[in-house]
Amino acid sequence: MIFCPAGRLAGGSRARDVLSLGTIRKIGSLGERGNTILRQKLLILYCRTPDLKSEVGAWSIYDATGKEHHTTGDSETPPYRSVFAAMKDGWRVIQFPQQFPAYPGMELNTAYLRFEYILEKLEEGGENG
């Protein structure tokens, strides 16, 4: 799959960008430095309401660059107050929660966190393979 993101990538405008299995390989032109792998960092924010400016109540971070390691229970405060605050810091929203009416008879039930936003950044780093 070939993907040319609108966002500016490090390395200059002559670079070709190839997205494959969650990574972007930036192939420099002749005379430039070699291949650079861009990997995904995912930030998942669970908001109070569908409003992107509403408060975050839960969060997860999955960093494929290897720069950060995250696991359950590793922080007490959300990394951002809201999805919108994360967007201002350069995170791109890649998935919005869909909204469905409650199934009949299940209107008062609760289960998973409903307002889940998935955001990404692409950064250099990590090992191949």
Added chain:
Amino acid sequence: MDKQHLLTSVQMASFVADGMLRFDELIPDEINQQAMREIDEERIPRSYEKQGQPLSDLWPDSQGFGAMFRLPQVQGIIHSLIGPDPLYDHHAFHRVGPRHEEGQTWHADAIIDTRQHFDIQLFYYPHDTPREMGGTMFLPGSHLRRIHETDIGRYQNFVGQMPIVCKAGTLAIGHHGIWHCAQPNHTERMRYMFKLRLNPTVRQLLLWNTDDLDSPEIHKALFRNHKWYGNDDRLEYANRIKFWRFLTGNDKFDSNYWLTRIENMPERRVPVGTA
């Protein structure tokens, strides 16, 4: 059962709101030491005992784990929540090795279980558990959510999550639906936690010390918010009201009219022409 060892209505209301209770340093050190010896010398089997047997038949000679759940204070807690003659469901010694850097995935135990009737699980910490040693992370208020086991495994952190950082002899009691996960152990020592699941054999109705059943503190405890709920908070209150009705037998119990309003479907007909 001596009333002094039973839970109060306010404590029961806290259980309804949080899905858990904790009792710090409840178990005497002598029993804690014996319990650690029973682990080290493998005097209590790691494998399950016969499931469904009366708890009273379990480990009659144990000076550690058996003595722990036979303490009058622990018997009072068990009686308040699930009544007399509880059954043994299963037990487990959870061990987290030294320098274990990965937290366990968030989960609820067993399978999706939507009963109003509920099991309890005892989480017993026989030695000091500082934060760097992990402890179990609980999510207060998660017990009424209809999820199956590790279906919640994408989540990492919640506002209001509660690690059990405790001294030896601490006991946490969880509703069967409580979300929890073992935390990393950054120390050089093995960490132990003993878990025991129990089933009720009687209708769970006013089994605790009800002397304070009309206390205004009950309302405060029942309707404590948890910040991670977000917009679901009123739905959680509605489910707590249903739970409190189940535990007290009072089908009219309500707060802020949350359920009364949506249950109001009058059928009384006004005779034609009298309006």
